[in-house]
Amino acid sequence: MxxxxxxxxxxxxxxxxxxxxxxxxxxxxxxxxxxxxxxxxxxxxxxxxxxxxxxxxxxxxxxxxxxxxxxxxxxxxxxxxxxxxxxxxxxxxxxxxxxxxxxxxxxxxxxxxxxxxxxxxxxxxxxxxxxxxxxxxxxxxxxxxxxxxxxxxxxxxxxxxxxxxxxxxxxxxxxxxxxxxxxKPFGKDLESAEHLSTQLGELFDEPQIYRIDHYLGKELVQNLLVLRFANRFFLPLWNRDNIANIQIVFREDFGTEGRGGYFDEYGIIRDIIQNHLLQVLCLVAVEKPVSLKPEHIRDEKVKVLRSVLPIRDEDVVLGQYEGYTDDPTVPDNSKTPTFATVILHIHNERWEGVPFILKAGKALNSRKAEIRVQFKDVPGDIYKCQKQGRNEFVIRLQPREAMYMKLTVKQPGLEMQTVQSELDLSYGQRYQGTTIPEAYERLILDTIRGDQQHFVRRDELKVAWEIFTPLLHRIDKGEMPVIPYKPGSRGPEAADELLAKAGYVQTHGYIWIPPTLTA
The missing domain is CATH 3.40.50.720 (NAD(P)-binding Rossmann-like Domain)
Structure with a gap:
């Protein structure tokens, strides 16, 4: 060479x-x-x-x-x-x-x-x-x-x-x-995004344009297709017969912090959910592409987005943390949401009836981004342990990248008691000495190589905006209630009530603890 x-x-x-x-x-x-x-x-x-x-x-x-x-x-x-x-x-x-x-x-x-x-x-x-x-x-x-x-x-x-x-x-x-x-942001709604796409499309061909969403460069996001299609034991489980619901969550424990003017123009849905979390949803939900060629993968993502049903008002909870309008760059009467939970439904054979819960918020009680796949209850539960919680497969995107399967095991000891535990792959422990590249490194390198797999195609962008634009216009017109919540909380209580209504069963008494690194 x-x-x-x-x-x-x-x-x-x-x-x-x-x-x-x-x-x-x-x-x-x-x-x-x-x-x-x-x-x-x-x-x-x-x-x-x-x-x-x-x-x-x-x-x-x-x-x-x-x-x-x-x-x-x-x-x-x-x-x-x-x-x-x-x-x-x-x-x-x-x-x-x-x-x-x-x-x-x-x-x-x-x-x-x-x-x-x-x-x-x-x-x-x-x-x-x-x-x-x-x-x-x-x-x-x-x-x-x-x-x-x-x-x-x-x-x-x-x-x-x-x-x-x-x-x-x-x-x-x-x-x-x-x-x-x-x-990003590639526009503020369908009309503005299409106008921008048309202007760029008149100057450059689609293979020359790389719309960057840095979440597609994250290590664990890039691992999703490998997990799903290179592991036999996931193939029969990854469908409506076994999965009760899927959460894709983005949480920050701080507010806008100097970005109030920018953020107030867009809000949490445009800033996080319509792009980052929706891109993750695509990779969680796609069918197996015919090959790993970028266009074949992006074709499947577009198919998923076209199967998403219109968003219903009853499947949305919006919030704004108390003190948000104290930022001098934010209007005193702003109703811009800093928190949103949105439930999407995919109308196809694999996912019919499975709620996809997209949740993002600022000034919450923790900082993390993760995918949480919750499986259905075990039929004929002879151990009477369903109240402890369901099996879950959790992919922690940031911080402390990890994948763990939450499952029920026997409590060590002489008694026959069950307890929630996990099978854990924490990257910091398993891959010590390996530096995980920053998303921008990977995506810039992909651009140099001419690999558009991890970039947003124009038709994909259009369908994504078609999903969210009607909701965003109702929010902009003040037609959707925005509930105040205290900084450092889980967000509005109505969001937890919506999750319960969607069938999510919260686990009580179990907390995942990242393993301690060994010397």
Whole structure:
């Protein structure tokens, strides 16, 4: 293999497991690669995009002989000023014993171009800088690769994409490519999402557009299809005959904290449920695709979404934590929900009658994201243990990634008593010494490889908005009650009542305790 697939330079900081990871990606294309981060001076770029690029560089996926990174924003700063702004974020949370040299090497690959997002001068200058890099790397026309990462508000996507199309994209289709990564939110409802999709679709083909939902890059989310379709004992259980209900939960133990103005414009359903949790639902509920090709997997996700029945008002509970409107950026009379429980029903042979409970909230009593598959009661319960709780399969997405099966066992001792316990796969214990990649690392690498499996396709986005837009419009008009709840609580009591009505049986007296790491 040549030097172009993954960088073969020997660097002290690259561990043996990283080398193995790189070899699994030998299919990476060769040629000059320019990564352009638009909105380079913003929080998203500093906290997520540049650190993800740095980690890919450290692991050898970005070879310095091929890659250059360009930051673009309106702020008038120099290359060195941008480097200093992002330096601290590259070091955050890392073992600093062997990083500083890598940081300096990486930062030398970063250059900065200042310009507006709606005029050609800045994008012509950007194109000139990229072309200089390609000329220096002896890139032939049509072999260069340009990845534009839009770490920007969606309102400027159309103008930015128009400028890229006219002035900054790869000049030839002969071997090279131009790809565009856009962040959510993709609109606020069906109409605005379709309008945005149409504007981008007039400029770029669908294979060039990568709509990023970082939940699809999470380790445990990427494990869902493997769990379901590579393990024999799940195949006969994963259906309406055995499963009583499925919860997909996102909980935060803090409020909006400086994002009140942004959050109030969107609310918890647009911010979390309509995208992140719905994407997880798709992978939990899909039928087996005919292959692992990205389009076959995305076809199955669209089929699931098209089978979702319209949301009924009685299947929704909304809440707002007390003190939310104390944020000076939030209107005093705001009715924006900071908590929502929504029950979806999938009308197909596998899932008819199984409630899918999507729940998200801020300022609650814990922080976690998980999938909870609750199975039906054991028929003919001779041990009289149903009151202790049902069997559950729980996938903890964050924090402390884990999978555990909650089951009933005999209490150790001379008496025949039953107790709830678990079979536990906690990643921190089982895979000690293995670093789980951040979602953005995985998704940026997928973009470079041209793998769209973990990105949202246009028709998928459209159907997702069709599901939630009627409900969102009723909320926006004030037609849905928003119940106040105390910060640090479980949320509105009505949400627990809705879960009970849907058939969820809460377990009392059992708490999953993550195992302690051993030395």
């Amino acid at each position: 040549g030097s172009s697939g993954w960088c073969i330079e020997k660097r002290v900081s690259i561990k043996n497991d990283s080398i193995a990871d790189r070899r699994s990606f030998e299919g990476l294309e060769s040629g000059c690669l320019s990564i352009i981060v638009l909105g380079a001076s913003g929080d998203l770029a500093k906290k997520k995009t540049f650190p993800a690029l740095f980690n890919l560089y450290r692991q050898g996926f970005l070879c310095p002989s091929e890659v250059h990174i360009f930051g673009y924003a309106r702020t008038k700063i120099s290359d060195d000023e941008l480097r200093e702004r992002i330096r601290g974020y590259l070091l955050h949370g890392k073992d600093k014993s062997d990083i500083p040299e890598d940081v300096s090497e990486f930062l030398q690959l970063v250059k900065y171009v200042s310009g507006s997002y709606d005029s050609k001068e800045g994008f012509l200058l950007l194109d000139q800088k990229i072309a200089e890099h390609e000329f220096f790397k002896k890139s032939h026309e049509g072999t260069s690769r340009r990845l534009f990462y839009l770490a920007l508000p969606p309102s400027v996507y159309p103008s930015v994409c128009k400028m890229i199309k006219q002035y900054s994209m790869n000049k030839s289709d002969l071997g090279g490519w131009t790809r565009i990564v856009v962040e």
